[in-house]
Amino acid sequence: AQSVTQPDIHITVSEGASLELRCNYSYGATPYLFWYVQSPGQGLQLLLKYFSGDTLVQGIKGFEAEFKRSQSSFNLRKPSVHWSDAAEYFCALFTGGFKTIFGAGTRLFVKA
Amino acid sequence: DSGVTQTPKHLITATGQRVTLRCSPRSGDLSVYWYQQSLDQGLQFLIQYYNGEERAKGNILERFSAQQFPDLHSELNLSSLELGDSALYFCASSPAGTSGMGEQFFGPGTRLTVL
Numbered sequence: 001a002q003s004v005t006q007p008d009i010h011i012t013v014s015e016g017a018s019l020e021l022r023c024n025y026s027y028g029a030t031p032y033l034f035w036y037v038q039s040p041g042q043g044l045q046l047l048l049k050y051f052s053g054d055t056l057v058q059g060i061k062g063f064e065a066e067f068k069r070s071q072s073s074f075n076l077r078k079p080s081v082h083w084s085d086a087a088e089y090f091c092a093l094f095t096g097g098f099k100t101i102f103g104a105g106t107r108l109f110v111k112a
Numbered sequence: 113d114s115g116v117t118q119t120p121k122h123l124i125t126a127t128g129q130r131v132t133l134r135c136s137p138r139s140g141d142l143s144v145y146w147y148q149q150s151l152d153q154g155l156q157f158l159i160q161y162y163n164g165e166e167r168a169k170g171n172i173l174e175r176f177s178a179q180q181f182p183d184l185h186s187e188l189n190l191s192s193l194e195l196g197d198s199a200l201y202f203c204a205s206s207p208a209g210t211s212g213m214g215e216q217f218f219g220p221g222t223r224l225t226v227l
Contacts, residue, residue: 032214043114043202043218044155090155094214098168100145102155 002027004093006103013081014111021076021106023091032094033074035065038105039087047089050074061085086110115139116219118203124225130191133222137184137205143167144186145206145216146178150199161186193226200224 003026013019025031032051036044048059055067065076074091091103115138125131137144146158148171157170161180172178175193180186190197200223204216 034214036218043116043220044204044216045114045218046215049215092214098160098162099157099170100214100216101157104154 002093002095002101004091004101004103006089006091006106008106009104010107010109012109012111015083016080019076019078019081019085019108021089021091021108023074023076023103024072025074025091025093026072027093027095029096031074033065033067034092034094034100035059035063035074035076036090036092036102037061037087038090044090047076081108081110083110083112114217114219116203116205116217118201118219118222120222121220122223122225124227125193126227127193127195129193129226130189131193131224133188133190133201133203133224135186135188135203135205135219137186137203138207138217140207141205141217142184142208143206144180144184145204146172146186146188147202147204148199149202149221153199155202158188190224195226198224198226 005024034049035047038044047063050067088105088107090105093101117136119134142163145160149155158172160168164180178188200221202221204218206216
């Protein structure tokens with residue numbers, strides 16, 4: 001079965017601290033993976049994508065993600081979180097049937 | 113600004129009514145996707161069109177239908193509305209070709225409230 005799991009419904013980090021958001025996927029072929037961010041009242045914005053090649057991908061706003069095939073994971077990281085990073089983050093898997101499966105999302109809270 | 117536009121921004125209507133949501137994709141994008149986002153269901157893929165043809169179908173109810181017109185804009189029609197249809201409806205578009213595979217640009221959404 002094809003699925004995306006984001007185990008953490010919400011995470012709170014202090015401003016300036018590092019961040020890691022977890023994403024696990026289930027897919028029988030090479031995955032196309034994405035991270036999107038949604039600020040309150042806004043649409044989703046693409047942060048980064050993985051198609052193939054280097055397992056560490058860089059995105060916008062200082063985010064990066066590491067693809068680990070052995071763990072079926074695509075975790076999102078940021079070395080130092082800013083208050084403006086508070087938002088909801090979605091991991092997504094693009095399948096061969098032209099469908100995109102989104103995880104349930106992780107809401108990030110940033111405390112001063 | 114993603115370049116994807118959606119109208120209207122807000123819509124309030126009554127149960128049993130029918131509404132039409134409109135989406136204009138980014139210039140040059142051939143694919144249009146529709147999603148429903150609600151608190152209890154999360155982000156659910158409804159349907160995708162590619163250059164006027166239906167390409168993929170997700171959890172779209174029979175009361176809902178969509179189409180993509182020759183100018184590539186798309187409309188999502190929701191009929192016999194129920195309270196549970198209250199949600200944010202997003203449209204997204206993506207570039208043609210494998211380089212854009214799966215990468216989607218989202219519009220700001222239409223918030224539908226059914227009373």
